[in-house]
Amino acid sequence: MQNIRMLQQQVNSLINQARHDIYSISATSDPTAKQVKLQRIWDALTSIQFLNDLLAAHAASSISAANDRQPLNTMPVGQPISPTSANPAVAVPNQTFTIQDLANYDGKNGRPAYVAVGGVVYDVTNNRAWAAATHFGLVSGRDYTQEFASCHAGQQSILATLPVVGRLV
Known part of the structure; x- marks a missing residue:
């Protein structure tokens, strides 16, 4: 409570x-x-x-x-939120992407739109902030670890709302 x-x-x-x-x-x-x-x-x-x-x-x-009649499992408040802590039942898929692989997921011609942050690849295809596979001049299909850290520092909750599709290697 x-x-x-x-x-x-x-x-x-x-x-x-x-x-x-x-x-x-x-x-x-x-x-x-x-x-x-x-x-x-x-x-x-x-x-x-x-x-x-x-x-x-x-x-x-x-x-x-x-x-x-089972006890409720709650996520502790005040701890850092990561994609897996926001929903522990969701595991990061085993699919891996290279930078070159990720570039193919640019949201064009019916392809999904993916971005990477902190080594995790997220699907932003249906995210309103990424309409037309772009977000404030950034285009999907790329690694935005540094950009995310500079614009959204301390806001890991944003990433927790995105579907995780794999890892960037």
């Missing part, structure tokens, strides 16, 4: 931050400041969506556990 309260507090904090950023955008004429605030709002909404999914999964597990 304490984990749920902590998740709810995180959601409320992100909502308050987004509200403040929206107000700040209306009060500034600096285009660079506006872009920074818009990115923070986007990141907050992405995190809110992820936390909402965790809460929904917890609720579904609670119902299932009550029906099965």
Whole structure:
């Protein structure tokens, strides 16, 4: 129950931050400041969506556990989130990709769109942030470990929302 309260507090904090950023955008004429605030709002909404999914999964597990009379397994809050810790039941597939292999998954001509971050290959084909297989000028089919670290430091929850398809070797 304490984990749920902590998740709810995180959601409320992100909502308050987004509200403040929206107000700040209306009060500034600096285009660079506006872009920074818009990115923070986007990141907050992405995190809110992820936390909402965790809460929904917890609720579904609670119902299932009550029906099965089995104890509920909960993910500890406050620990780093990785693709496998966000959903321990999902294992990283054994498929491996080289940089050359990954380049074939560019989202063009009906091909799926994949990106790599930290040696893990993610499917971004159906992700709204990667519409048309691009994301803020980045194109799919590449390793974006450094770019992710510079733009989304501390936001591993973003990766936890993406399907894992393999490892980059």
